[in-house]
Amino acid sequence: MDFQSLGLSPRLVGRLETLGLVEPTPIQAQAIPHALEGRDVMGLAQTGTGKTAAFGLPLLQALGAIGVKPAPKRPVGLVLAPTRELAKQIADTLIGFARGSHLKVALVVGGASMNRQADALRKGPDVLVATPGRLIDLIERKALSLDETRYLVLDEADQMLDMGFIHALKRIARLLPAERQTMLFSATMPAQIESLSRSYQSDPVRVEVARPGLAVEKIDQQVHFVGQSDKLALLKSLLAAHKDERSLVFARTKHGAERMMKQLVKAGFSAGSIHGNKSQNQRERTIAQFRDGRITILVATDVAARGLDIAGVGHVYNYDLPNVAESYVHRIGRTARAGAEGRAVAFCSAEEAASLKAIEKVLRASIPVAGGKPWTKPAEARDKPRRPSGARPRRRGQRSRGGMRAAA
Template identity: 50%
Template sequence: MSFHELGLSAELLRAVEALGYTQPTPIQQQAIPAVLAGHDVLAGAQTGTGKTAAFVLPTLQRLNQNPTGKRAPRALVLTPTRELAAQIGEDVQNLGRHLPLKHTVIFGGVGINPQIDRLRRGIDLLVATPGRLLDHAGQKTVDLSQVEVLVLDEADRMLDMGFIHDIKRVLALLPKQRQNLLFSATYSDDIRRLADGLLRDPVQVEVARRNTAAETVEQRIYPVDKPRKRELLSHLIHNGGWEQVLVFTRTKHGANRLAEQLDRDGLTAAAIHGNKSQGARTRALEGFKNGNVRVLVATDIAARGIDIDRLPHVVNYELPNVAEDYVHRIGRTGRAGAQGAAVSLVCAEEHSLLTGIQRLLKRELPRETLPGFEPSETAATAPPPQRQKPSSRRSRGLGGAPGRRSGARNRRA
C-alpha cells in the first residue's frame, strides 16, 4: 500500500514524499482511514511505529477540509512530557508545511507569556502537556470550546505520571461532540477503563502484541556486581565502538553522577531529567542527535519524546521498577524496522525486577558474563518466566501506585 491509497490530500502527500517516506507503516495503514472517516480510535502501538503521523496526517486533513475561521484550537493533542510535545510539534510543522493551518506547542518549564501571545493570534491545532494547558485555562488564555478532535498520546505514560485528574479536568472543558483518538503502547486495565469512558464505538487498531518488546531489538543481560556497573558500561562502549548510546537510570541524581563519571572515562556524556531546565534538556538532546554527545543518560520520564530513527544502542544501567517500563525503554531502538540492541546491566539486588520483566515478556532473556566482570555476589539470574498473569501496579487505580511518581511532582510538565 502507498500513501496515495489512504485518501490523503495532495498537499499532505507532497510533505510526506519530501520527508522521504514511501510506504505507510501498519499503524498508519489502519488508523488514517478510520480517523478520516470520523471514527473514534483506540490504537495500541509501540514507539517507533509511526503513530504520530497516524494521527497528525488525518487530523490536519480534516481541519483543512472544513475551515471555520475560528481563532480557537479545533484539534488538541495531549501528551505527557515536554520533549514529546516538542517532537509532535515538529512533526506537525513538517507534515503540514503546505497547508494554511497554524499550530503551537505549550508546556511547562518555560515562560508562559510567549505562549499566550501565540494563542491570542489564533491557531488550528494545539499540542500541550496537561499541567500547562490547565494553567492557560485557569488564566482564560485558551479557549477549548471549539475542539473537534482530541488526541491522547502515550496515554499509559500520562496515567503513570498521575495525570488522570488533570485529564478529567481538561475533558470537562471540551465540547461533548468531538472525535477522540487514544494511543497507548501498553493496554493496562486502567487504559481500558479510560477508553471505555472516553471513546464511542471506537475502531481498535493494534499493530504489536500486548506489552511486547519490538522484535527488531536484540536483548541481552550482563550480570555484574553493582559497584562495577559503570566500569562495565565504559568497557562495552569503548570496546564495541558504540557511537550513540541512550542509558537509563532510575533517579535524576543517578543520571547526573553517571554522566559525570562517563565524561571522566573519556566519553562525551550528558544527563537529561526533570530537574534540568528546558534549555539544558534541549541542548543535551540536540548534542546527542548531531553526534557531539556520545552517551545520553536519562530517566524514564525525560526520555519520552526522544525520537531518533536509527538509535543503535539502549542500555538499562538500572532495571526499571515496573516491568512495562522496560518495553518503553528498549522501544527507543529498533524503530521503523531498523535493527537495535538493548543491553541490561543486572546486579543481584535486581533479581526480582528481572523476574518480572521476563514474566511480562514470557521468555528468558539471553545473558552473557564478560571475562573480568564476573559477579562475585549471587549471580543475578532470574528463573525462566512463568505463565501466570503478571501483577501490575496499574491495576490499583487510574493514578497508579502512590509514592512512586506522584502527580504533585510531575503534574506541571
C-alpha cells in the same frame, strides 16, 4: 498500498512524497481510514511504528476542511503527550506535514516561558500539542479554553497514567465538548487504558498491529547480573568497547542520571544528560548535541523513554531497571529505529530481581544472560545480618548483658 488509497487529500499525499514517505506503516494503514470517517480510534502499536502520522494526517485533513481560522485561545485540535520531548517531536512532525497550508501548530510544555506560550495561543493555532500539566496551568491563567476543541488525541496514554496524570486527564475531559472525535494511542494495554477509553471515547474502533508490550524484533537484548556497586565499572567497559557508537543510558532518578553523566565525562567519555531538573532549553540543547554527534552518550531518566526519535542509537543501557515493567519496552525502543538493528543491555542487581521478572512477563520471554549468574535469593534475605540461633532481637533502649544500651 499507498497514502492516496487511504483517503488522504492530494495536498497531504504530495507533502508526504516530498518528505520521502510513500508507503504507510501498518498502524497508519489501519487507523487512518477510520479516523478520516470521524470514528473514535484506539490504536495499539509498538513505539517507533509511525503513530504520529496515524493520528496527525487525518487530524490535519479534518482541520484543513473547516476553512475558518480558530478564535484566539481556542484550538480546534488538541494533542496530549506525557513528556516534553514527545510533545516537541509530535509538534515538529505536524508542522512538517502542514507546511504549505494555512494550518498553524503550537506547542506548550513545562520548562519554557508561559508568557510566550500564552502569546502563541492568542494567535489562534489550529492544533495545540501539550503536556497535561502545562495545559492546566494555561487554562487556570485563562490563556486557553477548550470549549471549541473538536478533535482530541491522547498519545502514549499508558505513560500518562504511569506518570500520575490521571487526575489531570479527568479534569481536562470535563472541559471538552461532548461532541468531538477522540483518538487514543498506546504501546501497552493495561486495564487503566480501557477505563480511560470509556471516559473519553464513544464506540471506538480498536486497531492493533502488534502484541502490546512486545519489543521490536531487531533489538538484541541481554542482561548482566551485577551488584549495584559494580554497575558503573561494567558500564564504562561496555561503552569503551563501542566508543564511536551512539548510546543511551537510562537511570532511575534525576540525581543518579546527573551523577553518572559527570562520572562518565570524568572518565573521558563524551556524555550529556536530560532529566526533570533540566530546563527545556537545556534538554533541547543536549538532545541536539546527541543527534549531531557532538556527544555520543546520553544519560537520561524516563523522560526520554518515549519521544526521543534519533537515528543511529546503537545501544540502550538499562543501568537501573524501571519500576514499571512496560517502560522497559519504551526504553529499548529508542534503538532499532526505522528498521535498523540495535542492542539493549540491562543491568540487574539483586534488589532488581523482581523488576526483571516483571519485565520478562511483559515480554513473554526470558532475556538472554550475557554476564553473571541469576540471583537465587531475594536481596533482603541474602544481605540481612544473621542473629545467632535462638537469639531474640533487642527492643529499642533494652540493656545488653554488659549494661550498654542497644544502638538506636
